[in-house]
Each structure stands twice: as structure tokens, then as C-alpha cells.
Amino acid sequence: MSERMVPRAHTVRLELDDEPGKLLNALDPIAEHGGNLLSIFHERGNRTPRGQIPVEVDVEATPERFDRIVSTLRETGVNVVQAGAERYSEELTVLLVGRLIETDLSDTLTQFEHCSSASVADVSLTVADETDEVSSARIRLAAHAGETDRALAAIHEVAAEKDLTVISPLTRGDSG
Amino acid sequence: MKLAIMGAGAVGASVAELASTYGHEVTAIADSNSAAIDPTGLDTDAVLTSKRTSGAVGDDDPDAVLAGTYDVLVEATPTTLGDANPGYNHTVEALERDRHVVLANKGPIAERYDEIRTSERDSDGRVLFDATVGGAIPVLTTIGDLGRSNVTAVRGVLNGTANFILSRMAAESLDYEHVLAEAQDLGVAEADPTFDVDGTDAALKCVILANVLFDGGYALSDASVTGIREIPGTALQLAAEDGRTIRLIGEVIDDEICVEPRLVPETGTLAVSGTQNIVQLHTEHAGRLNISGRGAGGHETATAVLGDINRLS
Numbered sequence: 001m002s003e004r005m006v007p008r009a010h011t012v013r014l015e016l017d018d019e020p021g022k023l024l025n026a027l028d029p030i031a032e033h034g035g036n037l038l039s040i041f042h043e044r045g046n047r048t049p050r051g052q053i054p055v056e057v058d059v060e061a062t063p064e065r066f067d068r069i070v071s072t073l074r075e076t077g078v079n080v081v082q083a084g085a086e087r088y089s090e091e092l093t094v095l096l097v098g099r100l101i102e103t104d105l106s107d108t109l110t111q112f113e114h115c116s117s118a119s120v121a122d123v124s125l126t127v128a129d130e131t132d133e134v135s136s137a138r139i140r141l142a143a144h145a146g147e148t149d150r151a152l153a154a155i156h157e158v159a160a161e162k163d164l165t166v167i168s169p170l171t172r173g174d175s176g
Numbered sequence: 177m178k179l180a181i182m183g184a185g186a187v188g189a190s191v192a193e194l195a196s197t198y199g200h201e202v203t204a205i206a207d208s209n210s211a212a213i214d215p216t217g218l219d220t221d222a223v224l225t226s227k228r229t230s231g232a233v234g235d236d237d238p239d240a241v242l243a244g245t246y247d248v249l250v251e252a253t254p255t256t257l258g259d260a261n262p263g264y265n266h267t268v269e270a271l272e273r274d275r276h277v278v279l280a281n282k283g284p285i286a287e288r289y290d291e292i293r294t295s296e297r298d299s300d301g302r303v304l305f306d307a308t309v310g311g312a313i314p315v316l317t318t319i320g321d322l323g324r325s326n327v328t329a330v331r332g333v334l335n336g337t338a339n340f341i342l343s344r345m346a347a348e349s350l351d352y353e354h355v356l357a358e359a360q361d362l363g364v365a366e367a368d369p370t371f372d373v374d375g376t377d378a379a380l381k382c383v384i385l386a387n388v389l390f391d392g393g394y395a396l397s398d399a400s401v402t403g404i405r406e407i408p409g410t411a412l413q414l415a416a417e418d419g420r421t422i423r424l425i426g427e428v429i430d431d432e433i434c435v436e437p438r439l440v441p442e443t444g445t446l447a448v449s450g451t452q453n454i455v456q457l458h459t460e461h462a463g464r465l466n467i468s469g470r471g472a473g474g475h476e477t478a479t480a481v482l483g484d485i486n487r488l489s
Contacts, residue, residue: 036443037419060419093420094439095414095439097408097411124418126410126413126414128408134408134410138414167415168439169439170331170439
């Protein structure tokens with residue numbers, strides 16, 4: 001499977017004029033070129049020195065499509081300050097299920113970072129209600145290029161010690 | 177072709193029911209206790225009615241079937257693990273009599289593949305088993321057409337019951353136990369769903385795929401298997417917030433066999449819903465092929481069995 005065909009997460013930092021519709025316009029090329037919008041961080045309270053609003057967009061796309069998204073953004077006049085900085089580091093999302101609180105989630109995450117040499121970028125947690133002791137967390141990690149399999153194996157090991165279940169993404173081959 | 181059908185459950189009965197439309201004749205049907213045998217051809221409607229009303233397919237001895245008149249043995253007894261009997265013994269005995277065998281029963285092909293191939297080599301009969309993987313989806317036939325050395329990996333959703341449960345849990349924000357009960361009411365899950373929800377059924381199919389791709393050497397004990405019982409509804413919600421969902425994915429990659437719940441893009445190819453199955457074949461020269469459809473059910477599985485029988489004609 002060609003590397004160019006494998007979708008992965010990319011981060012794009014944009015700077016937008018504070019005018020209605022600017023954000024929406026900026027997002028159009030993403031859908032148009034088959035990108036999957038993962039998250040938008042719209043820092044409305046912040047201003048760049050040029051008076052624009054910084055926006056961070058996470059997009060899942062094949063590198064080929066991502067290139068097209070970035071060039072279209074630039075062609076339409078969007079100020080792309082940084083794109084593809086994450087290209088050689090791979091994003092990885094896993095779900096973690098089990099007694100997450102009782103087994104010290106923050107220690108678990110520290111161990112993930114320590115053992116997998118990946119960094120935890122984002123954690124969403126759903127704590128169990130009283131009838132069910134199992135909690136779930138979604139963890140987004142940034143791993144070094146080509147090391148997602150190794151990072152996943154390390155995560156599985158750490159989780160197994162705490163009797164937690166890891167639900168991993170598809171990595172080898174293709175993620176489709 | 178004259179068919180002897182071992183097993184009169186949903187698959188065996190459907191093969192009997194559809195055989196004549198494919199131009200074949202049924203000379204014997206047996207379940208574990210009874211049999212109906214007629215070398216000149218059975219009235220399959222009458223036999224199936226008898227099975228429904230009295231519980232017995234006929235007055236003949238099931239042990240006499242394999243010695244009778246038939247070209248193809250259809251092995252549709254329930255899948256068993258370990259020694260894979262009675263399916264394995266039926267298969268070998270028919271081969272010893274130089275008859276063809278078409279299996280819908282996964283046990284013998286997953287657990288004793290090498291022995292069956294050895295028996296086949298000494299026989300004038302051939303063994304086909306497209307129905308054992310993906311029901312009506314022609315997975316093994318497609319691999320045969322591509323040439324197994326051109327298939328680099330196989331990945332897929334191979335159990336409709338587990339997939340139904342996961343897709344309902346995601347769509348309705350319900351917990352496992354709740355959806356399982358619903359699936360049982362609908363007849364999608366069996367009273368004892370262990371085989372499906374623990375991943376065993378999907379794993380057997382992956383083992384069969386590995387045996388076909390690598391010319392034998394694999395059994396269920398070589399597969400790493402995790403089921404879906406432990407997945408809480410909250411995990412599916414967290415996945416959905418991120419544009420993903422969870423599917424029970426079976427993989428045969430780099431001679432490793434693995435079945436486990438995986439995160440997949442919600443709108444991706446592998447996120448089939450309900451009882452649908454999908455198989456992705458990664459090929460050396462032609463990229464990825466996706467084949468999907470109904471992976472279980474009497475008529476669906478019988479369709480694959482009758483396809484194999486046609487290939488033997």
C-alpha cells in the first residue's frame with residue numbers, strides 16, 4: 001500500500017480575518033477534496049499581530065489530498081501559517097475501556113508517553129454511572145513517523161498490566 | 177449432480193430446497209437422528225415438511241448416507257471445534273469413497289485443514305468450502321481467481337451478529353446487554369450468542385482464510401481473539417464524537433490472525449451496518465477489493481454451497 005494512499009491526521013493553522021463567513025469559506029476546500037474534518041479550535045479571544053484570528057484545524061486525509069487542500073486554501077486567499085508540520089509525525093486515536101479512575105488514569109497516560117515515546121495530545125473521558133463501573137476514554141496521541149505500530153504495542157502492554165482494554169485503530173495496510 | 181446433505185438445519189434445508197432450481201438432485205438428507213434416502217431422488221418438499229412437523233427427516237439410518245448414491249456430500253452439520261466432528265469424519269469418509277465434498281461447516285476447514293487436504297490428495301473427489309467464509313459473499317472463490325500469492329492481506333467484518341450489536345449500540349446509545357436482548361428477539365442472535373460475540377466465529381473464518389492463503393498450517397489456537405462483550409455504550413459515543421465507530425474486525429496480515437474490536441472511520445468502507453459482512457482483499461497488483469453482502473442465513477449460505485457444486489459439475 002502506497003504511503004500516499006493512507007489517510008492520516010494533519011494539523012493546519014490558519015489566520016482568518018474577523019468577518020462573517022470567513023471560517024466557513026476556509027473549511028470548504030477540506031470537504032471538497034475529501035478530507036475528514038476532525039476538530040476546529042477557533043481562538044476567538046486571541047489576535048495575531050496582524051489582527052487576525054488564529055484557527056487550528058485537524059483534518060484526516062491522505063497526504064495527496066492534504067496537499068491539494070492546502071494549495072486550494074492558499075489559492076482562495078486563506079492565510080495558512082503552518083501546514084503539514086505534523087506530516088512526519090503520525091496521529092493515533094485509541095479508546096481505553098475499564099476501571100480508568102480506580103487504576104489512576106493520569107499514571108496510565110504518563111506510562112503511555114514513557115513507554116511508547118508518543119505524546120498524549122488530547123483526552124476525552126466518559127466516567128461510568130453508578131450501575132456500571134467501566135469508564136471509557138478517547139486518547140489522541142502523536143507518534144513519530146513509522147512508529148505507530150510500536151507505540152500501539154507499548155500502549156497495549158501498559159493497559160494489560162492495569163487490566164484495561166485498548167481499542168486500536170487500523171494501522172497496517174490501510175485504514176479504510 | 178446427486179447430492180447427499182448432512183445436516184438439516186437452516187443451511188442443509190435451504191440447499192435441499194434450492195437444489196432443483198440449480199439442476200441438482202437430492203438423494204439423501206440426514207440430521208443427527210434420522211435420514212431420508214432415495215437413490216432415485218427425494219421429494220425434498222415432503223422431507224422438509226416432515227422435518228418441520230415431526231422433527232424427523234425420514235425413517236432411514238443416518239449412518240447409511242455416506243455409503244449411498246451421491247456425487248457430492250454437502251457437509252452442513254453444526255460447526256464444532258477441536259476434532260471438528262462429526263463434520264471431519266463425514267468429509268474424510270466421503271473422500272475415501274472418491275466423492276466430492278462441499279462444506280458449509282467451518283470446523284473441519286479451520287481445525288484440520290492439512291488432514292483434509294491429505295485425504296483429498298488420495299481421492300478422486302475435491303473439497304470446496306466457499307460457504308464457510310462470508311456466507312453468500314464469494315470470498316474464497318475470488319481469492320482463487322486472484323491467485324493466493326497475489327493477496328497480501330485480508331481484513332473484514334465477518335460476523336453479522338456482532339456487527340448488528342455494535343451498530344445498534346452506536347445508533348441508539350444503548351448498552352451491550354440491551355441490544356443483545358433485542359438481537360435475540362429478532363432472531364439475529366442465538367439464545368447462546370457466545371460463538372458470535374466472543375469472536376470465535378469470525379476467528380474461524382480468518383483461520384480458514386489463513387489456511388487458504390498460506391496453504392495450511394493454522395488452527396483456531398493460532399488466532400488472537402477478543403470479543404465485544406466488554407464494550408460499554410460510552411466507548412461507542414466517544415468514538416462517534418470523533419467521527420469513528422467500533423467494529424469487530426478480523427485480519428490476516430503477515431501470517432498473523434487477529435480478531436478484535438477496532439476503531440474505524442464512521443463513514444469508512446469497513447463500517448458496514450446491521451448484519452452485513454464485508455471483506456477487503458489487499459492485492460499485489462490491483463489495490464484493494466471490497467466485497468460485501470449477507471454473511472449468514474440459510475438461503476445465503478446455500479447459494480454459496482450451490483455455487484461450489486456448480487464448479488464441480
